Structure formats: C-alpha cells, structure tokens
Amino acid sequence: MDVIPPLGPESLLSFLVGLTTLLLLARLLGGLATRLGLPRIVGELLSGVLLGPSLLTHLFPALAHALLPAEPGDMHLIDAVGQLGVLLLVGITGTHLDLPMLRTRRRAALAVSLCGLLVPMLAGIGLGLLLTAPAGDGRPVLFALFLGVAMGVTALPVIAKTLTDMGLLHRNVGQLILMAGTVDDAVCWFVLSLLTAAATVGLTVGAVMSSVVSLVGIVAVAATVGRVAVCTVMRRAARAEGSAPAVAAAVVVVLLGASVSHALGMEAVFGAFVAGLLCGDRAAAKLAPLRTVVLTVLAPIFLASAGLRMDLTALGDPMLAWTALAIVAVAVVGKFGGAYLGARLSGLNGWEGLAVGAGMNARGVVEVIVAMTGFRLGVFDVRMYTVVVLVAIVTSVMAPPMLRAALARVPLRSDEQRRRQRIEHGPPVTAGRDRGA
Numbered sequence: 001m002d003v004i005p006p007l008g009p010e011s012l013l014s015f016l017v018g019l020t021t022l023l024l025l026a027r028l029l030g031g032l033a034t035r036l037g038l039p040r041i042v043g044e045l046l047s048g049v050l051l052g053p054s055l056l057t058h059l060f061p062a063l064a065h066a067l068l069p070a071e072p073g074d075m076h077l078i079d080a081v082g083q084l085g086v087l088l089l090v091g092i093t094g095t096h097l098d099l100p101m102l103r104t105r106r107r108a109a110l111a112v113s114l115c116g117l118l119v120p121m122l123a124g125i126g127l128g129l130l131l132t133a134p135a136g137d138g139r140p141v142l143f144a145l146f147l148g149v150a151m152g153v154t155a156l157p158v159i160a161k162t163l164t165d166m167g168l169l170h171r172n173v174g175q176l177i178l179m180a181g182t183v184d185d186a187v188c189w190f191v192l193s194l195l196t197a198a199a200t201v202g203l204t205v206g207a208v209m210s211s212v213v214s215l216v217g218i219v220a221v222a223a224t225v226g227r228v229a230v231c232t233v234m235r236r237a238a239r240a241e242g243s244a245p246a247v248a249a250a251v252v253v254v255l256l257g258a259s260v261s262h263a264l265g266m267e268a269v270f271g272a273f274v275a276g277l278l279c280g281d282r283a284a285a286k287l288a289p290l291r292t293v294v295l296t297v298l299a300p301i302f303l304a305s306a307g308l309r310m311d312l313t314a315l316g317d318p319m320l321a322w323t324a325l326a327i328v329a330v331a332v333v334g335k336f337g338g339a340y341l342g343a344r345l346s347g348l349n350g351w352e353g354l355a356v357g358a359g360m361n362a363r364g365v366v367e368v369i370v371a372m373t374g375f376r377l378g379v380f381d382v383r384m385y386t387v388v389v390l391v392a393i394v395t396s397v398m399a400p401p402m403l404r405a406a407l408a409r410v411p412l413r414s415d416e417q418r419r420r421q422r423i424e425h426g427p428p429v430t431a432g433r434d435r436g437a
Contacts, residue, residue, distance in 0.1 A: 014069040026300035048307025082305040085298025087272040091254030093160035094276020108346035113183035119338030124151030146374045154181035158364025177359035189267040199377040214264035230278035246286035324387040358402035367392035
C-alpha cells in the first residue's frame with residue numbers, strides 16, 4: 001500500500017484561513033441575531049450567504065479567494081468539518097428526545113407527520129409540473145418530484161438548534177416537532193434515494209426493494225441488538241471518572257450509525273439520529289462538553305458553509321424572481337398549513353397548532369441537501385438551486401418568532417419542568433431505570 005502524503009502547506013493554510021473566516025463571521029452574526037431577538041442559527045446561515053457569490057465573491061472576488069479556499073479539494077475539507085458538526089448535532093438531539101412522552105402522544109406525532117408531509121409535497125409536485133423553464137435538463141416530471149421532496153422536508157438539524165437556542169427543547173410541543181420532523185425526513189430521504197436512482201440508473205423494483213429493506217433493517221437492528229449494545233457501552237462510560245469516556249463513546253456510536261445508514265444508501269443524518277436515540281439520557285450530564293463544542297463551533301461552521309454555494313444575484317431576473325416568490329409561498333402555506341391541520345386533528349389547541357406549524361415549517365440545511373442533490377444530478381440548474389436554498393433561509397427565519405409567540409401562550413407543565421432540568425443538568429443521581437430506546 002502506498003503511503004499517502006500529508007496535506008500540503010498551501011492547502012493547509014487555505015483550509016485554516018477559510019475555517020477561521022467562516023467560524024468568526026458565523027459567531028459574530030449569530031451574536032447579532034441574538035441581540036435582534038432571533039436565534040443564532042439565523043446569523044450563522046446568513047454568514048455563508050454573505051461570503052459566497054451572493055455578495056463577497058461577486059463584488060470582491062480577490063478578497064473572497066484570499067479568505068476562502070479556491071480549490072475544490074480544499075473546500076471539501078471545510079465541508080467535511082461541517083458534516084461532522086451536523087451529524088453530532090443530530091445525534092445530540094436524539095439523546096434529548098423523550099420517547100415515553102412521545103409514545104403517549106403518538107397519535108399527534110403521526111397526524112402532524114402525515115399532514116405536514118403530504119400537503120406540501122403534493123403542492124410542490126403540482127407547482128413543479130407548472131414550471132418547465134427552471135428544469136435543469138428537460139425532465140419536468142423528475143423536476144416536479146424533486147421540488148415536491150424539497151417542499152416536504154423538515155430540517156431536523158435546524159429545528160434542533162433552533163429549539164436549543166431558544167430554550168424550548170424541553171417543551172412537549174418541541175418534542176412533538178422533533179419526532180414528527182424525524183418521520184417526515186426519514187420518508188423524504190427514502191423518496192430522495194428513489195429519485196436519485198431514477199435520475200441515474202432508472203427506477204426499478206430492485207432499487208425500491210433495496211431502499212425499503214435498508215430502512216426496515218436499520219430500525220429493526222437499532223431496536224434490538226443495537227439498543228442492548230449501546231445501552232451497555234453508555235452505562236459503563238457514565239460510570240467512569242470524568243466526561244471523556246462518555247463523550248468518546250457517544251461520538252463513536254453516532255458516527256457508526258451515520259456510517260451504516262450512508263453505506264446502505266440512506267442519508268447519514270438519519271443513522272446519526274437513530275444512534276442518538278439509542279444513547280438516550282444515560283450519560284446526559286457527562287455529554288455537556290460535547291454539546292458545547294458542537295453548538296458553538298462545529299454546527300456554526302456547517303451552517304455557514306451551507307450558504308456559500310447560493311447566488312442571490314440570479315434573482316435579478318424578473319421571471320426567476322416571480323418563480324421564487326411562488327415557490328416560497330407554496331412552501332410556507334403547504335408545510336405550515338399541513339402541520340397545523342395535523343396538530344388540530346390530533347386534539348392540540350390552536351396555539352399549540354401554530355407552534356407545531358412554525359417549527360415544522362423550518363427547512364434549513366436539509367433542504368440545501370436536497371437542492372444540492374438535484375443540482376448534482378442535473379435536475380436543478382444554478383438558479384433553481386438558489387431558489388430552493390432561499391426557501392430554506394426564509395422558513396428558518398420565520399420559525400423562531402412564531403414559535404416564541406405561540407408557546408408564550410401555552411402554560412408550562414410539570415413534566416416539561418422536569419425535562420428541562422434533565423436537559424440542562426442531567427438526570428438526578430437517584431434516577432430510576434434507564435429509558436428504553
């Protein structure tokens with residue numbers, strides 16, 4: 001086996017400068033967003049947009065090339081750091097999901113998931129069939145299906161960070177949004193894998209069966225062998241002195257889950273979330289250092305890098321501007337209205353329904369992943385990629401104020417207070433049996 005040479009000095013310098021630039025601007029704009037009453041995620045998303053072709057690269061290309069890697073290989077190093085951040089963010093979110101509470105409210109979670117997925121997806125497909133010019137390579141049906149998936153996704157990483165930044169992760173509605181969003185995204189990853197196959201080798205019975213078997217297999221193994229193995233590892237890590245063993249164990253479990261999911265043709269974030277569910281809250285108190293690093297360093301880098309490929313200057317075309325307005329309107333009305341309908345059908349009151357609709361409406365970086373997949377396959381062109389990412393930013397900005405306003409009118413329950421204590425400080429020393437996954 002040939003020895004792989006280390007990273008060259010120029011590539012290392014470009015990587016370090018780019019990483020520092022993204023993190024510094026993301027932290028600065030995140031702090032500014034907080035001062036304006038918005039969560040940090042808003043500023044962190046916009047930092048990449050400002051550094052990319054929408055502003056800096058367009059106006060001052062020499063400065064942009066000095067601050068960010070010009071070579072694709074060097075930029076991929078930053079993408080890798082951001083990908084690590086989003087996987088750990090999703091995994092940590094899974095550790096805070098209150099499964100016993102969600103079992104008691106599974107009817108609400110199912111109703112919100114179905115309505116919040118089918119309504120915007122069907123609306124997106126219908127709109128996509130009306131839009132022929134924006135299609136990248138003349139495949140209008142495939143374009144419409146991709147747009148439908150983009151309208152139906154719920155960005156689990158963005159919701160997780162938004163709820164965390166706003167201190168709402170302990171609320172029952174917050175837990176319901178996480179579970180419903182997980183179901184929606186799992187379905188969308190499955191559909192996206194089928195569309196990817198259709199765009200490359202064609203949609204066959206074998207491809208469909210392979211995807212179904214992979215999804216069922218991950219869930220089945222996680223609920224049986226995986227649950228026992230992860231419980232044993234995390235329990236032993238929690239008994240060790242210091243937080244290092246628990247942090248290392250959690251990271252390994254999350255990355256392993258992501259690797260398995262990705263190897264089976266599904267998105268890595270799905271496996272990371274399932275792995276986080278298995279970790280549970282058994283070592284929650286000792287995972288605080290990991291949570292701090294992910295939320296303050298790795299996640300901001302990921303969110304900032306997501307906007308670097310977006311080009312808002314393309315919206316100078318009036319036709320594209322009207323198309324963007326129509327897509328944003330359909331995305332917001334479809335997702336918000338569908339989730340609200342599901343919440344009301346399941347028995348939630350009006351304010352809780354508004355909160356669920358606002359949370360589910362945030363598309364964030366998951367929509368960016370769908371857009372990048374469509375762009376890579378030639379289904380979306382650069383302009384349509386920009387429009388779809390714009391939906392992600394607009395809906396992520398809308399969610400926090402609406403969530404705050406709606407939940408301010410929902411009284412805090414005793415079980416929510418206990419959950420907040422567990423999330424912030426870990427379970428009490430005398431806690432009872434471990435939670436099942």
